[in-house]
Amino acid sequence: MVNIIIYLDENFEAPVLVEELLKERLAAKISIDKDNVSYYIEDGHLVTKTRTVLTLQTKALHFSAIDNFLQDRFGEQVPLCSVPITQVNKRFDQFIRENTSREND
Numbered sequence: 001m002v003n004i005i006i007y008l009d010e011n012f013e014a015p016v017l018v019e020e021l022l023k024e025r026l027a028a029k030i031s032i033d034k035d036n037v038s039y040y041i042e043d044g045h046l047v048t049k050t051r052t053v054l055t056l057q058t059k060a061l062h063f064s065a066i067d068n069f070l071q072d073r074f075g076e077q078v079p080l081c082s083v084p085i086t087q088v089n090k091r092f093d094q095f096i097r098e099n100t101s102r103e104n105d
Contacts, residue, residue, distance in 0.1 A: 018054065
């Protein structure tokens with residue numbers, strides 16, 4: 001199981017994307033963090049970027065399907081990463097497994 005973190009530009013309709021991912025059973029649960037501000041240095045200057053961040057709990061084997069899902073809709077411009085969930089209690093494990101079961105699993 002993993003948390004997949006998706007960084008969307010502000011112009012993307014996050015709730016629509018969330019609904020599609022849940023209906024496709026690619027994620028068991030998704031949270032939206034609006035107006036997430038990140039900072040980095042580019043060409044020696046401080047850059048501030050505001051995005052909407054989605055955090056999905058899902059099975060690790062769904063990473064490629066989620067990446068393809070995003071690329072089909074937005075191209076390769078949407079950054080995402082996966083962070084392993086190393087320990088969960090029985091209830092949370094069952095919730096993720098039951099809500100991400102797909103035909104090819």
